[in-house]
Amino acid sequence: MTKLFSTTRRGALGLALGAAATLGLSMPAAAEVSFEGKTIEFIIPFSAGGGSDTWARFNAPLLGKYLPGNPTIVVVNEPGGGSTKGANLFAARAKPDGLTVLGTSGSTQFPYLLGDPRVRYEYADWEIVMAAPTGGVAYVSPSTGVSSFEEIGKLKGQKLIYASQGATSLDLVPLLGFKQLGLDVQHVFGFKGRGDGRLAFERGETNIDYQTSSAYIKNVQPLVEAGTAVPLFSWGALDEDGNPVRDPTFPDLPDFSEAYELMTGNAPEGPEFDAYFAFFTAGFPAQKMMFLPKGTSQEVVDAYQAAVTAMKGDPDYIAKKEAILGTYEQVTGKAADTLYKRGTVISPELRKQVVDMLAAEYNVKLGD
Structure with missing residues (x-):
């Protein structure tokens, strides 16, 4: 049975790459990808109790149920910096072994879209697993x-x-x-x-x-x-x-x-x-997204996306989804990629308009 724990420690972020990623060895075929006996950290760059935390705690045990090897899922809250702290941590330290995933929200996207100097992450580097519209x-x-x-x-x-x-x-x-x-x-x-x-x-x-x-x-x-x-x-x-x-x-x-x-x-x-x-x-239309880090093999990405598809057919998911997430449908594959691209791009003109307004009317400068 998949177990779901909560912690504020970043224990798994320092784990070394598994043998499959060792220099000179090829990644296993999709059928050979397995997380048996492993712990996966699901980084949520927000405090407990909010929408992103609720979303993560609903999805984590179901995702673990359908990932190869039935790994344990650990939800890790890393609030701070308007969510940039946790995203920066993920970008800097997460290994491409499938053992760390990041959940982002609009609060993670907006500093990126606005060119906030606190941002040390690049959305284009990551591999999309799932996108979740919300309201x-x-x-x-x-x-x-x-x-x-x-x-x-x-x-x-x-x-x-x-x-x-x-x-x-x-x-x-x-x-x-x-x-x-x-x-x-x-x-x-x-x-x-x-x-x-x-x-x-x-x-x-x-x-x-x-x-x-x-x-x-x-x-x-x-x-x-x-x-x-x-x-x-x-x-x-x-x-x-x-x-x-x-x-x-x-x-x-x-x-x-x-x-x-x-x-x-x-x-x-x-x-x-x-x-x-x-x-x-x-x-909002593409507000919450789940990512694997830069360099993750296609086999691991495929395993995650297949797990998302499988969990959406789980009776427990179907029974509880609307009460937890509303009527929005989580998507993976091409649909997720489309939302991901739409949700991480803004025209330079509109960006400048908003940045100038924040400075003039709220005395807010990027990075404050």
Whole structure:
């Protein structure tokens, strides 16, 4: 039986390459790849309790069940630097032996897209295993006087406080989004994860927040049912033509575009919306991805991708997926590669626009 443990230590990152990768020996055929008796570290560059952590802990035991040799999966939380710390660690130290994988989020992609000097990793170097679209829901405290999304207009002129991981993290989407809505939001930077942000909301230290779908379903829906949180809108999803639509996991909530119309009476358009939309696309339709390090053999990549395909047919996966991940389908192979490329590229013009705005309006410089 696959075991799932949690640790904050990086024990396996220092393991030497196995004999199959020794100079002069060829890699085994796909049928010979085996992780029997091995421990695989699944690096999550965020604190426990957030959406990425929830995603990893759902997938890890199932992935281990279908990898050759049924290895043990260890989820390792390495928060810090808006997730750049853990990603940098992976890029610098992970060996191409299949024993270390990285889970990224929009918070890992955004510093890369913006040219943040803290970034010491290159997405193009890595091998994609799986991509997982996700969504997110923004919500407020009932202390704002808002009791449903129809009353979003009541937020105009109010002082709102948001716990942010940083302006170059995935929290750039709410920063740009709240600005588009004309909300007066103070972004308190420095929180290590969205789980920490939720706890600040629960303590009454903030009055507006958002969580990715998995964390919202697990941790915020009970607050909504208890009357201590009021959902406003989801960030939404994209249809086959790339147009914004309601998130299928939250069909009763307006998407961001609808919320914009509720607030302003107009459909969203213009360069500021284009900038928001570019980062939304990078942060949510292809938000969570799993990678193997540079130099990993195709046989090992194939073994991982086959395990993803197999685990999606597992009865336990099917039974629990929607409750944990929502209605989003995780993909591998060509579909994952397409999302990976779309989620790690942005035009220089939009990049400059956002970087200049952060410096001018929030006094945020890359690397802060």
